[in-house]
Every structure is written in structure tokens, then in C-alpha cells.
Amino acid sequence: MTALERMSKLTKSEIVAFANKYLNENNCAVIYKKRGQDPNEKKMSKPAITPIVMNRDAVSPFLKEIQESKVEPMSPVFLNFTTDLKQLKAKTGIPVLYKQNTSNDLFQLLYLFDMGNNNDKALGLAFQYMSYLGTPDMTAEQIKSEFYRLACTFRVMPGNERTYVVLSGLNENLPEAMALFEKLMANAQVNKDTYKNLSADIIKARKDAKLNQAQNFNRLVNYGIWGAKSPATNLLSEAELLAMDPQELINRIHQQNSYEHRILYYGPSGEKELLATINKLHNTPRKLTKIVPNDQFKMELTNQTKVFIAPYEAKQIYMSQISNRGEKFDSSMEPVLNLYNEYFGGGMNSIVFQEMRESRGLAYSANARIIQPSYLKYPYMFRTQIATQNDKMIDAIKVFNDIINEMPESEAAFKLAKDGLIARLRTERIIKDEVLWSFIAAQDLGMKEDSRIKLYNDVQTMTLKDIVNFQNKWIKNRTYTYCILGDEKELDLEKLKEVGPIIRLTPEDIFGY
Numbered sequence: 001m002t003a004l005e006r007m008s009k010l011t012k013s014e015i016v017a018f019a020n021k022y023l024n025e026n027n028c029a030v031i032y033k034k035r036g037q038d039p040n041e042k043k044m045s046k047p048a049i050t051p052i053v054m055n056r057d058a059v060s061p062f063l064k065e066i067q068e069s070k071v072e073p074m075s076p077v078f079l080n081f082t083t084d085l086k087q088l089k090a091k092t093g094i095p096v097l098y099k100q101n102t103s104n105d106l107f108q109l110l111y112l113f114d115m116g117n118n119n120d121k122a123l124g125l126a127f128q129y130m131s132y133l134g135t136p137d138m139t140a141e142q143i144k145s146e147f148y149r150l151a152c153t154f155r156v157m158p159g160n161e162r163t164y165v166v167l168s169g170l171n172e173n174l175p176e177a178m179a180l181f182e183k184l185m186a187n188a189q190v191n192k193d194t195y196k197n198l199s200a201d202i203i204k205a206r207k208d209a210k211l212n213q214a215q216n217f218n219r220l221v222n223y224g225i226w227g228a229k230s231p232a233t234n235l236l237s238e239a240e241l242l243a244m245d246p247q248e249l250i251n252r253i254h255q256q257n258s259y260e261h262r263i264l265y266y267g268p269s270g271e272k273e274l275l276a277t278i279n280k281l282h283n284t285p286r287k288l289t290k291i292v293p294n295d296q297f298k299m300e301l302t303n304q305t306k307v308f309i310a311p312y313e314a315k316q317i318y319m320s321q322i323s324n325r326g327e328k329f330d331s332s333m334e335p336v337l338n339l340y341n342e343y344f345g346g347g348m349n350s351i352v353f354q355e356m357r358e359s360r361g362l363a364y365s366a367n368a369r370i371i372q373p374s375y376l377k378y379p380y381m382f383r384t385q386i387a388t389q390n391d392k393m394i395d396a397i398k399v400f401n402d403i404i405n406e407m408p409e410s411e412a413a414f415k416l417a418k419d420g421l422i423a424r425l426r427t428e429r430i431i432k433d434e435v436l437w438s439f440i441a442a443q444d445l446g447m448k449e450d451s452r453i454k455l456y457n458d459v460q461t462m463t464l465k466d467i468v469n470f471q472n473k474w475i476k477n478r479t480y481t482y483c484i485l486g487d488e489k490e491l492d493l494e495k496l497k498e499v500g501p502i503i504r505l506t507p508e509d510i511f512g513y
Helices: 003-008 012-022 061-068 123-130 140-149 171-187 192-209 213-226 238-243 246-258 271-281 331-346 351-359 390-405 411-427 434-444 451-459 464-474 493-499 507-511
Strands: 086-089 095-100 106-113 152-158 163-170 262-267 306-311 316-323 365-371 381-389 481-486 502-504
Touching (some): 123 192, 140 152, 152 171, 163 171, 171 246, 262 271, 306 507, 316 390, 331 451, 351 390, 365 390, 381 390, 390 493, 493 502
Antiparallel strands (some): 316 481
């Protein structure tokens, strides 16, 4: 008898009896996490650190043997957006992106709306609420049980720019699962007690977020990129949460399918079968409502040096340098940009990692790169990130700026970066539903083919000189916004003032509540 078969024979009473016997206060360990200052803490003076001379160009006999071994390189496989997916049309002209799953009997069906929390800051709340709701003839528990019986699941994920409505599971049950999901979308009904509990959970989670170092840093960086008004701070206030009429959220759920959207499908169904299912079960009006683009949030140009400090008591700081000069997406420069990122700020062999961590011991982690925009409306951005001890902050800033502006040049490191990028392009395979998302990402940037084709072809002939020229034009002598999360009492503020004017931010500033 298999483990699954043995488990299937267990009854609720047997589980309860087991818990009562073995899980009680006499046979468990209770651990309390206490916040505060350790009275026994001893502070040690910072020792002098002698930089290690990096031997990037040295080659050991073992490495030479590996480099000289002959390996037949794999051929790259790139996407063809004409043959690797199908673009279909459902009723009312809804675009359907189709990719057949030939591996198993599972499917994923997704409604993609080009609207999100930037359009309506209550949208995310509405769909959080939806997962706890029932309909006039089914409770929330009955709906969950039915999805479980069908071996299917659903989730709705509103982002800042888009909302993703996802149904997935066993393809033979797609029609039943889709009908049930559409029923919930159209007929979800208010449960005031559930909303009261949900709003309390959200308020508690927000308070907890302010205790988390990573979340504080993420919000600080968002402030540095967007300013005080940003997608991250576009939230319902606590007063708005508590005053919200749950029926308003229900109305949003009911109306969602009336907006223009696309459908993505990855599964075993044939094209005609899929379209027939969608046309029969997908509840939409005859004419869909156009989505009005929302451009209320603008990334701030870095016209002058600023130093933002947000408080967090810890023995290390998190710091990011952000530079936005407003340069728009240019597909022709993507190959050299990718190789620059690989060489300068990519992995453990990169200039940044070796100089900041390995050679000088100034960071626990460090990286730097040009960040490509995900939409045409957004600019390129150069960003660094470092985690270091409080007393190493000034040294870290100085050395980081030195290697950014006067990039160390190493033919050996460049060859490793170039070979690594080419090897990754040769071996990478975009398959399954990733094909659909690659197509959408290309559309978002106005591209008609897989960007890796040009990257692979162009990088073959690039030299270190190309990277140096790129660095001189795109990176050298930029102006930065410095975002520092740390304990002011532990920082050398006088030296920091020499970097730029200090602007102190509160947790309320960066979180928006």
C-alpha cells in the first residue's frame, strides 16, 4: 500500500486523537523573539583593511587545461513569434494568445487587463476580498471544495500596471472550472464580517512591514526613483480601509470582465476547442470598455545630487545609488548594454563584486547595472546596491564611485563575461507558457522579434574597447540620488554631507502610511 493510499484511509477523529496525544504544552519548545539592546554587547574598533591585489589575468594550470579542452557548443534556439504561438480571436474581438501544451494534461488560462493599482488603488483590495467570498447559492468553502474536486485553482493578481486573472489545473475540467470561476466573478456577494477581518489583517501587515529591513529599503529606493508620489505609496489609507463599503469592492469584481483585455492559454486543447469554450463561458458585454492609460506617476530625473536617509536600527546599512537621465529605450544599444552589465556588475566574477567584496572587504553584497525599461514610456536607469557595515559607509561610497567612473579594465575578466553571456544564450530555452510572456514583453517595447537574436549575433564581435566606450558615454560622471537605510547614530554624517545635501525621511514618508 502506498503512502497516499494509507493517508486516504485516515479519518478526522484519528487526526484529532493524534494531535491531542502528541501536540500539547508538555512536549514543545516555545521561542520568544525579543527586541532591544543587548547589555553585554562589546564594540570593537574598525581594523584597517589592506586591499588584495586582484589577479584577474592570471591563469592556473588547472584553468588552462579546462580552457583548452574541446567542447562542441550547443546551438542557440530563439523564438519565432509567428510559428511558436498563435494569435486567435474570441467573441467581441478579444485577442487570444495560444500555445499548445504537448507535455501533459495541465492548462493555464489567463485574462490579462492593462489596468492595475495605478488606475484604481482599491483594485488589489477588491480581489483580495474576492478569494474569501461566496455566491448566493454557494459559500466560500463550497467554492474552494469544488475547485479542489476539479483539481483546479484560481488567483487574481493586480499589479501596478496590469491585472492577472489566472485559472489553472487539469484540462479535462477546464469548462467546469471556468464556469465556476465566471460565476464567482459575476455573482460574488458581500460578507461584512469577512471584510472586517481582511482590513484588520491588512493594517496589521502594514505595521509589520515597517519592522522589516528589506521592505524598508525597497520603499526607500522607490522613493528615490519616483519621489513622494509613487505606485508604492498609492494606497488606501487606514481610514479609507475602515470606511470602505464592501459593496464597492464587489462592484469592481463584477465589472472587471467588461474592460478590454487579452486571454492567454497554455494547455492541451486545440484552437477550435479552446475558442468554443471561451465563447460559451466567458461572460463579457457585446462592447468592452476601453482602458484609459494612467500616467499619474513619473520617475524623477536625477538633476542634482541628493542623499536620502531613512531610519532603521541595524549594524549594517543598505545603500543604493540611482541615476535617471531620461534616456528612452533603444534596441540598437541593448547588446553592448547587456555585455556591460555582465562584465561590470553581473555575478561573482564582475568588477563590482571583486573590487567591493573580494579585494577591499567593503560589502556583504554589491552590484551595479543599467536597468532596462519594461515599457516604452519608462527610461533607462543606472542603479547600484550595497550592504555594508555602518562604519564602512564612507569608504564604500568613495570606492564605488571610483570604480564606476574609472572602470578597471581586464581582458581576462571581459573574456569570461563575454563567454558566459554567449554560453547562456546558447543553452537558454524559453518554453511552455514563457513563450507567451516573451511575446508580450517584446510587444511592450515595440519589438517584433526575440531580442536575443540581435544580442547573440552582435556580442560575438564585441571587444573590451566597446565596453569602455559604452562606460564613458553612458556611465561616467553621472549624478546620483543616494538612498541610505541605517541608524544615524552609527553613521559619519559630516563626511556624508560632503557627498550631497542630506534629506531625512520617516517611515511614514517612504511607506505612504
